[in-house]
Amino acid sequence: MEINTDTAVVLPMQKLIISATRNLYLESDPTTVNLILYDEANHTTLKKVTLMLQIWQALCSQLNEVAQTLQAIKAYKQVHFLHYLGGTWYISLGSPNWCVHIREYNFSLDSMKIYPTQNGIAMKHSEWDLFMWDVGPINEPLNLSGIEPCYLKSDHCNEEGATACVECQPFFYQEQGAQYLRDQI
Numbered sequence: 001m002e003i004n005t006d007t008a009v010v011l012p013m014q015k016l017i018i019s020a021t022r023n024l025y026l027e028s029d030p031t032t033v034n035l036i037l038y039d040e041a042n043h044t045t046l047k048k049v050t051l052m053l054q055i056w057q058a059l060c061s062q063l064n065e066v067a068q069t070l071q072a073i074k075a076y077k078q079v080h081f082l083h084y085l086g087g088t089w090y091i092s093l094g095s096p097n098w099c100v101h102i103r104e105y106n107f108s109l110d111s112m113k114i115y116p117t118q119n120g121i122a123m124k125h126s127e128w129d130l131f132m133w134d135v136g137p138i139n140e141p142l143n144l145s146g147i148e149p150c151y152l153k154s155d156h157c158n159e160e161g162a163t164a165c166v167e168c169q170p171f172f173y174q175e176q177g178a179q180y181l182r183d184q185i
């Protein structure tokens with residue numbers, strides 16, 4: 001990612017109150033955002049994830065879709081929302097699960113499918129609603145609209161360039177390798 005050091009922003013630690021007992025802390029440097037889920041009652045860090053700034057941007061661009069999915073779940077509709085954020089990161093939620101997951105995925109050579117890992121943060125619906133409320137003003141100084149998404153880079157115009165990018169296609173070579181091995185049998 002191209003970083004303009006003149007405009008790069010370092011965000012001091014921000015506290016987002018998401019429930020009576022658990023809060024989310026957010027801090028950024030010019031390239032990454034840290035999300036820290038903290039148990040205030042027990043003074044314990046429950047989870048900490050580090051997202052590249054463009055993955056955070058992709059996440060924030062999905063807030064409306066997540067809100068609509070939450071409405072559908074609350075109306076007892078069967079829905080499943082899984083959106084790719086870049087790198088190995090996804091945001092997901094679906095009925096009957098009552099959590100929004102910001103989570104890293106891995107690729108299974110056995111099933112040839114992606115699967116969620118332990119590295120991620122899960123927020124209950126009520127926590128997510130409060131998170132949404134606070135995240136807009138916090139993002140303002142980050143100027144996320146100025147970040148160029150990976151897939152718009154000039155070297156991504158052709159298939160070769162796009163598939164060679166581990167940020168856009170993190171599991172491409174595992175998939176190709178697994179398929180090759182299967183073809184040999």
Ligand SMILES: [Zn+2]
Nearest residue numbers: 150165167168
């Ligand atoms: Zn890319």
